[in-house]
Amino acid sequence: MKLIHILISIISFSISLKVNAQEFYSLKHTELQNKIKGGWAGQMIGVSFGNLFEFRYQGSLINDYQNLPWEDGYLVPSLNQDDLYLDISFIETIEKEGINAPISSFSNAMAHAGYYLWHANQAARYNILNGISAPQSGYWVNNPHADCIDYQIESDFAGLISPGMPNIASEISDKVGHIMNYGDGWYGGVYFGAMYSLAFVSKDVEYVVNEALKSIPENTTYHQCISDVIKWHRKYPNDWKQTWFEIQKKWTDDIGCPGGVYTPFNIDAKVNSAYVVLGLLYGNGNFERTMEITTRCGQDADCNPSSACGILGAVLGYDAMPSKYKKGFPAVESENFKYTHTSLNKVYQLSYNIALENIKNYGGIITNNSIKIPKKQIKTVRWEQSFEGIKPFEKRGIGHKLEDEYTFDFTGNAFVINGEHLLKAGNHTDSEKLADIAIIELYIDGKFTETIKLPVNYIVRKHEIAWKYQLENKQHQIKLKLLNPSQTSYVQLNDVIFYEKTKNE
Template structure:
C-alpha cells in the first residue's frame, strides 16, 4: 500500500513540474542531392546577398537608433541592380570582401593557411573601416592573426565586419554547420574576436543549414529551425547567444508584431561598449545587434522574400548588410529558381559584371562556389558520384567561449578637437581609454581618397606614455587605406587616475595629427536612473 501511494505521489509530482517536450527535429546522417539542386541553392545564396545589399544600400546607417517607417519608400525596379553595380560599386563591400577569401581558396586551395587570406585582405585595394581596417593596420605593421583581431589590439573586435563577410563559409559547407564555423574561424579572427567572431560563425551556420531539405511543415517552420539550430554553434554564456535567444523568445511572445520585438531589442541590447564610434551615440555597428535584425527579418518574414527584405532593412543601422545576409540565407533555402521574379528583375544582365576590386562576376562565383562546396563535401565524409552528391550532415556544436571588453564600461567622452604639434597630455580616471583622431594632410580640400594617393609614403611616428612609462611607438600613416583607425588605446589598466602623454617624433608642415576625443572606461557601469 505504501509503495502504491508513493508511486501515485511520484506521478502527481512529475505531472505537476514537467511540460510535454516536442521531440527535436533530428537531421539525417546523410542526404543525397543532385548537383543541379546544389548549384541552385548556391546561386540562390549569392544572388540573395546581392539583392539584399542593393535594396538596403540607400538606407545604410541613415536610420540609427530608429526603424525605417513604413511610409519611407525604398526603390526597386528593373535595371536597378546593374545601375548600382556600375555606378555605386563600393556599396558591395560585404560581397567583394567575401570574394577576397573565395579567391584565395580558388588560387591556393581549400586548405590554404590563414596567412594567405590575411595577406590578400591586408593588401587589397579597397578602403576599409572599423574591425577590418584595425585588423589590416595590425597586419601591415607586423602583427599576425589571431592577435590582429583580439580586442586588446583591436577596439572594433565586436563589430559586424566578419559577420558581413562570412557567407562564403556556409555556402562552402552545405549541411555541415560545424565545418562552416571551422572554415571561418581563422579568417574571422583576422579582424574580430568574441561576439564579432560569433556573428560570422552564426551567419555561416545558418547558410549551411539552409541547404537541408525543407520539411512538410513548409518554409516558415524551416526558417525557424535554421535560426534556432544555428544558434547551437554559439556558447550559451556569450552575450551574442543571449541576444539572439531573446529575439527568438520575443518572436514567440509577439509573433505578429516585429516592431514590438525591435523595441525590446533596442531596450536591452542597443548600448555599445566596444566600437569607439558608437559609444554614447545612436550609431551601432555591433555584431549581435545587427545579427538580431537579420534574425528579425528571417523570423517575421516567415519564408516570404519580400517581408524578409523589408523587415531586415527597416530595422535600421547597417541596413544593407543585414538584408544581404538575410536574403542570402533565405535565397539558399529557397534556391535561385524560387526567388520571386520581382526581386530578380534585371539580375541576369548584372551577373557578368565583375565586382569592384575583383575579376569575378556573379556567374564566376556561382561556378567557384559549386567547385569549392563539392571539395568540402568530399573532405568531410561525403561523396560525389556522377550527378549525385551525398552530404554527411552535421549536428551543430558550440564553439569555445570568448568575450571582449569584459570588466570595461564606458563612462565618459572628453572632447579634445586639437592638432598634435609636438606633445599632448591629458588625465583621466578609469581602467582603459581610446584616443580617437586621424593623421591627414593639412589640405582639407582633398578627399580622404585623394589625400591617400598624394601622401602615400608619409607616416607620422609617435610615442605613447602612460603615467610617464613608455608603452609603444607606432606609425600613423596619412594614407587612408593604411591608417590606424584610432590613434591610441589601452585596456586593463589598474583602476585609478592616469596621465596619457603623446609625443610626435616627426612633425611635418604638410600633415597633421588631429585628436577628436578621449573615450574613458571604468570597471563599473554608470548607475542607471
C-alpha cells in the first residue's frame, strides 16, 4: 500500500512538472500593438506600391530599368482595395458577433456588401445569393475559381488576431477561407495566416516561412510548390531571378481559373504565393527590397507585395518600417475603408482587442505589463485538392450573342463557358441597369440540368455563364436556351474550355 502511494505521488509530480513546463512566448502590450499596426500598414504600403503594375506583367519579370515609383499620396487609393476591405468586413463581423461567429455571418457580410469582387470571391457571392451556402460556395465543383488567390489576400486578419497562435489562425481560415476557396486556394490563406501569426514571435523571416509551412499537408501541390521555392533559394541564394525562372518552368500551368487557362494571366494561389515567399526570402528582412522583388515577379503585382509587406511589417513592427513609406498615413488612418464603417486607426484597436481575447481563450496570461502566449506544436490542416481527374485540352471560340438557343458537342468530362450579360448601347435607367436578369436553361445530352440566372448588375453577376465538372468522359451535347430575350441587354458567349480525364484516373 505504501508503495502504491509512492507511485501515485511520483505520477502526480510528473504530471505537475509537465503542466509547469509549458513554455510561453512573451510580448509587451506595446510590442503587440506595434506589430499589429505594422501588419496592417505593411499591407497598405505593399498594395499601393504595386498597384500600377497589377497584371501588367503576365509571365514576365518587371525589367530592372522599369522604375517603381512611390509618392505619399499612393496610400489613399488603398482604402478601396479588395484585399483590404474584405479583411475589414471579417473584422467587423467579429466585432459584432464575436470570434465564434458562424460561417453564415461571414459569408453574408461578404455576399451582401456593396463592394466589387472578382474570381473566387464573386463566384462565392453569386452562389450564396442563389442558394449555395458556405462552405459549398467555395467548393471547386461549384466554383471554377476555387484555386484562385482570393482568400490568400484576405487571410491577413486571421494571423493578425492570432499572435503566436498559428493553429487558431488556421481554425479561423477553415471557417472563412472555405466561403470562397478550396484546395490550393484555401491553403494559400492558411499558410499566410500562419506566417502572420509566427511573425509576432520571431524576427527570423526564413524561420517564419519554413515553420508556417508545417500547417500544410506535404502531399499537396501547394506544399510542393512552396518547398521548391525554399529549396531553390538555398541553391541560388544570390539570384532571385533564377528562382523566379524555376517557378515559371514548373508551377505556372493553371487548369482551374477560366481566365487563366490557355492565357498568360495567372491568379492561381500557389504561384502567387511562390512570388511572395521568394520576396520574403531574398528580401531577408529588408522591407524595401522585399517589396521590390515581390512586385517585380509580376502577375498579381499589388496583392503579392501587400502580403509580403504585411507579414514583414508584423515581423519588424510599425516603428522599424522605413519612414519613407509611412509619411502618408496621417492622411488616411482616420478614413474608413470603402464600403465599411472602419478606419485604419479603428482596425488597429479592434485587432488588438480581439488578439487579447484569443490569447486568453488559448490559455495565455495577460497582465498590465506583459502578455504570455502558450507555445504549441503547429497542426497540419486536412488534405484537399481541387480539379482532380481533369485536364484542359481545348479552348474553342464562340463569339455569339445568345438570342434563343446555342448548341455544341465535345468529347470529355467537363466544360466551362465564358461570357457575360451586358447592357445594349444607349441610355438606361437605374432600374434597367440593376434589375435585368437573363434566364437560361442548361441541357446536357438532352436532359434539363439547371436554370441559370445572369444578372446584368455587375455587383451580383455570375462570373461564368455555365460549367459542369465530373461528367462521364465521353461525347456530350450542351444546349443553352434563353427564356427571356431583353430589349435592353444581351448575353454574350465568348468561348468554352473543354476538359478530359487525366491519365492516372
